[in-house]
Amino acid sequence: MAADRIDMLQASLPFYQWYGASPHSRRAGEPGVVDLLFGNPHDMPIPAYVEALRRHAEPQNSSWYAYMLDHPAATEVVARDLTAHTGLPWDRDDVAMTTGGWGAIATAIRMLTDPGDEVIYYDPPWFFYDILVRGAEAVPVVLTLQAPRFSPDPDQLAAAITPRTRAVILNTPHNPSGRVLDDSELAAVAEVLSDASARHGRPIHLLSDEAYRLIVMDGRRSASPAEHYEHTLVLYSYGKQLLAPGQRIGYLAISPRIGLAERQALRQAATVTRFVSSWGFPNNVLQRALPDIAHLCIDMGAIQRRRDHLVPVLEEHGYEPTMPEGTFYVMARSPDPDDEAFVARLAAQDLYVLPGSTVNMPGWFRISLTGSDAMVEEAARRVPGLRASR
């Protein structure tokens, strides 16, 4: 890639630029550091997960570590889980295993677009939608979710669709707002996409980023957009439910409501796309282990307790925090309009949070509830004094 293209792609990662200059990478893990920056683990991993990895690293035959594309044991558990969650009859042949949610999103965007095609996504976004759309030489079209509801506006979506629109990325539960879209919101999006697909004579695909599907609170269920819209690809990462984001396994699943001939073309496209990328298939030990780990999940009670400890304190001190229904994150308003400056002052006191400007929400900051109980308690203790931080 020409130097200017590399620079353009790197510039599309404001988060990455910011992080490169942050002291966090040097200080994380030191005693006394309150690290609420990423959805990274700060408690020991789920013991059953470790046990499953160790067990499936033990070869049962001479082919144990042989070449592997999609392992049937993995695609089958995915199809079964999606069927249980959505009530739709998912086919394991429609499941493409990927190197985490990132791999699923990258594969979906690349397989559905040609250069110059448009992909719609919503601000505030996951950090890397933009670079993945641009990396596929497609054109990002960015809509905005407004606080406090962060609900997609159907009229705004309808107005943004053009004949070049190939896909719309929807993320629910939504990082960073914590919103879990309800059935009426999903139905409204589906209606817009169905109308536009009919009008343009070709399907607009909904890319449903459901990485946080199981990371829900207050006994909620997070509906899949696939329950509402036919042309949906579900994109998933096991990195959230296992809180093991460095272990790369996820999937792209093609809705069973899509006609068979079209699904077969999408299967082929997903395989070719995983070939032409950097080998988009997960490691074989992870695929073999999936049946034993697909139903493990971190303690959502702990995440919820941390939320319920921290949010009222933020509220009381005027930070106008979100009350997340899902995901690991609380958003709050920065007392300094320059959120990067505010976050840098907190970092100087060994309290790490994410500036909202890295997710196109200037004037806000994001707190991750994956910090340990002790970290979240310490953060809550410091809230009353934060505003005075200099």
Next chain:
Amino acid sequence: MAADRIDMLQASLPFYQWYGASPHSRRAGEPGVVDLLFGNPHDMPIPAYVEALRRHAEPQNSSWYAYMLDHPAATEVVARDLTAHTGLPWDRDDVAMTTGGWGAIATAIRMLTDPGDEVIYYDPPWFFYDILVRGAEAVPVVLTLQAPRFSPDPDQLAAAITPRTRAVILNTPHNPSGRVLDDSELAAVAEVLSDASARHGRPIHLLSDEAYRLIVMDGRRSASPAEHYEHTLVLYSYGKQLLAPGQRIGYLAISPRIGLAERQALRQAATVTRFVSSWGFPNNVLQRALPDIAHLCIDMGAIQRRRDHLVPVLEEHGYEPTMPEGTFYVMARSPDPDDEAFVARLAAQDLYVLPGSTVNMPGWFRISLTGSDAMVEEAARRVPGLRASR
């Protein structure tokens, strides 16, 4: 990607088409099947490898499975090993960890080319050079290595270089011929590339696919092209030395002979390229384990004994086999000019080998020495009767 682009890319994989129609995928692993088709394991994995994976799957702290780009323990062992092998002072910051050799090759091609740029590679090739060049929207320029020496012809290379040539892929030890290029052959390639780079006013990069660097016989050492040519990227897979191709770890390493400013630009390009592909970084357990597994290698004595058992029998019966100096493979002439038909007749007798036409060597077939001793012995026993196979 448009349907015609998917079809074009899939058509660039003659191997994949052939394999889809082969009975191998159903029959492999059944008793009595003599499976010499791929460089896949047919003996149990190296015990120390299994032990290292299990040990590094055991978390030592709460961040064990956290997000990971390049792990310093991994890049350091790579730099140290390359320094020991080549005598050049490799810098760990110039090492980009990848999802196997495939990931390294895909990353290198994509980072060095813009659409329409040319990449030269040699026939017979590794199966997937073509799809990775085309997948990056670059143009493959294919030269031919002639039996029995399979030595690159400097004049042919010089004539193929144009102002659009960005990279030349060289594979030594060479799959499928088994040739290990010697210093004089590498120096001749280097001279052509140095001259052409000077003439065109920009470096042509040599992509050195060294996946079989340790898979050498008769006490040979496989020199790296980096020892001869400045603008070299070494592309490596640990899948061969560990005979664990489903466990995805390898690297791209930028030669220390390249100037620092240019190396810095290449580092940045390698990172951005791994981002825009399907997350091109290996799993964290594999990266953590690398210091313990980087020096393990399968029993090359066994590979050599199998070669020395099989090649004379093929020779005696007129198959004109290669005598590999490295890699896992023996090439032999098909008695039927239609090598696919010949290979299909062998498959009907539960003897699986690769038709040469899948690697652009029609009239030949390839035998993998990664079959077990018993499989190779059985194949040798059957050689006298093969010609009569109908």
